[in-house]
Amino acid sequence: MCHGGWCFAGLTEQLRGHGHVVHPLTPxxxxxRSHLLPGGVNLDTHIEDVTALLTAEDVRDAVLVGHSYGGMVITGAADRLPERxxxxxxxxxxxxxxxDSCWTLVSEQERRWYLDVVDTGYGVRPLPFxxxxxxxxxxxxxxxPLRLAGDPARFRRRDYVYAAGWDGESPFTPVYQRLRADPAWTTHALDGGHNxxxxAPxxxxxxxxxxxxxxxxV
Incomplete structure (x- = not known):
């Protein structure tokens, strides 16, 4: 939320140095891209941002990486273009x-933040830090809500990377604990904050x- 593809700049450079094609995306x-259609942007828009890039760049065998809210986006994009x-x-x-929607999946603390909107009512304010x-x-x-047509388990691999160093209670701890017990997932815990x-680059x-x-x- 609130961030652009530039937050992956360091990883992008290093992954490209290892020979990977990388497309960091700002939704x-x-x-x-904050000037684009602020009142008409929803989850479907962000999913289409990804599917349009995959199609335009003719990406095959993509590894979709989503941070925080981005989990909604990569799940929807993979469902719409599973062949890529x-x-x-x-x-x-x-x-x-x-x-599911992001609203239904987060804690009450995050929902209170979501309701701190700018004067237009269209956008959630970035947090001070x-x-x-x-x-x-x-x-x-x-x-x-996200609408899926297929089973997310049909992809070759799904990884979950958990940030174990939150300042306070992490809303993602229950997700990590559930997936850690699921053999269909590969899970990791890193000693770092949410970003x-x-x-932990x-x-x-x-x-x-x-x-x-x-x-x-990627």
Whole structure:
């Protein structure tokens, strides 16, 4: 939420250095794209951001990586273009099923934050400790339920990377505990805060490099 593809800049450079094709994406209505359709942006818009990129760049065997709210987006994008997706990586993220919204999956503390909207009513204010480049996040994207046509378990691999160093209680602890007991998932716990790209980049890089196998773009 509130961040752009630039928050993956360090990882992008390192992954490309290992020969991977990487497409960091800023969703519509956020960051440098905050001027685009602020009142009409929802979860479907962000899913289409990803599917449009996969199609335009002719990406095959993609590893989709989603941070936090991004778990909603990569789940929906993989469901819509399963023939282009190899694996999914959830970075301290929500893991939705059919009919879930980000609102229904988070704690009451996060819901109170979601209701702190800017004057237009369209966007959730960035939290004070966010990167100074962060911009309001489209509220509708957090409220819209996800619609899935297929089984998310059909992809070759699904990884969950849990941030164990939250300042306070993490809303993702129940997700991690549930998936850790599921043999269909590969789980990891890193000693860092929610923004693992910043707090544990070296360990996160090792995890991402192990995921693709013979797959292509991230």
């Amino acid at each position: 519509t209505g956020i960051g440098e 997706v190899d694996s999914l990586v959830y970075l301290d993220a929500v893991v939705p099923a059919h009919g 966010f990167d100074p480049r962060a911009t309001p996040h489209p509220l509708a994207s957090l409220l819209q 693992l790209m910043r707090d 070296g360990e996160l890089l090792k995890i991402l490099l192990a995921v693709p196998g013979q797959a292509g773009g």
